[in-house]
Structures are given as C-alpha cells and as structure tokens.
Amino acid sequence: MEFDPQNSSEEILHHYKAGIGVFTEKMPGLAEHFNSFAEECFKEGELTQKEKQLIALGISLYSQDEYCIVYHIKGCLDQGCSEQEIYEAVGVTAAFGGGATMSQAVTLVQECVQELNQLKQ
Template sequence: MEYHEPRNSTEAALHEYKSGLGVFTQKMPEIARHYNAFTETCFMEGTLSQKQKHLIALGIAINAQDEYCIIYHTKGCLDTGASEEEILEAIGVTAAFGGGAAMSQAVTLVQECIVELNELKQ
C-alpha cells in the first residue's frame, strides 16, 4: 500500500478508506465481492429507509469506536437526507447505551464530519 500523509480531514479519511479497500479488492477479489454484495443488500431501501439504516450504522460505529465507519456513515446519513438534528438525536441514543466513550466520538468526530461534508457540497 502506498504511503499516506496523516489524516487531517474527513475527505482524506474517506479517500484513505477507499484506497485501502481497492488494494484489498485486488488481493482478495472474491472476499471483497461477497462482502460488498452483502453490505449493499443490507443498506438497500426496505421497511427501513436507507437514511434510517445509516443512522443505525452510525450509532453502532460510534459505540464500537470505529473512526472510519463513523466518518463513512456520517456521510451516508447526510447523503440520504438526514438532518443534523436527526444525526445528533441518534448520537444521544448511542450515548445512552455507550456512555462517555460514545459521547466523546459524537461531540468531536461526528460534528467535525458534518461541518466538513456540508462544506464539500457547496
């Protein structure tokens, strides 16, 4: 894998994740193909909307302290039309379950992502 400068933005983190996934896909194409098909199916519109599914995934990512998934699903929330208030409410539920560790990710990384991703749209 090529060298990457330390991450300093949401956009850089998303690029780093996609780059790493690309390398993995080249090395393990069958695993990547099956994983991608599975996750695409999980996030398809169904009884729950894609927005609801990204809000759930964001809460799980925050509770798991998974920085890349926090960024990815914050973007997914915004891309599927979630408002900042909906995201913050989901964070509150996550913090009720995950305590201070979940809240620390929510009040820093998620809020930074919302600002940066909204700036990229302009």
C-alpha cells in the first residue's frame, strides 16, 4: 500500500505501524535503537510532551512528510493539544515553509484533526 492522501488518518496510521513491524522483523537491532532514541527524545523534560509533539508536527510539515504529519497530529491530540494550538504551530511552520506548509495545513492537517477527534468520541 502506497501513501494515498485520500486514505483516512486511521488507515495511514495503520499502514505506518504495519511498515514499522515489517522493518523491525528485518532490522531488529536498528529498530530497537531508533525506538529507544525516539522515546528518549519525547520524554517529559524542560519541554512538555505536548510541546515536543507540536515541534515534531512543525518539522513534519516543513519536511512534507505526510506519515509524520498524521502521526504527530495524533500525538498532539493525545497530549491534549487543542485545534487552535495545532493551527498556531502550523502558522509558525508556514512562516518558514510557505506555500508547501499551507497546502498541507488546508488539506491533510484539517482533515486529520477532524477525523481523529471524531474517533476519540
């Protein structure tokens, strides 16, 4: 399954998790080290996990990484971010990423926030 922006956020997250599973089977040491590193990066510290998810969302938008955009929108929502906080992070990213960031914001970000909020209900 290739990335298709028409897929639901849930399908995109499932596709990513399935891919990580296969990669972990093929490269267990590398996957274990990467996962440990990522967990350490997202631990609560001087920055909250919520703030770290907002930063990760901004980087994902700037780099045009659709899987990470969806993954970190979910992370933001899981950490209690409001839609307004997410959109403010998008705005800051757009100050650096311009039109490419805005194209993701007005499509994928809005659709994903709406869909993932509905799944939480």
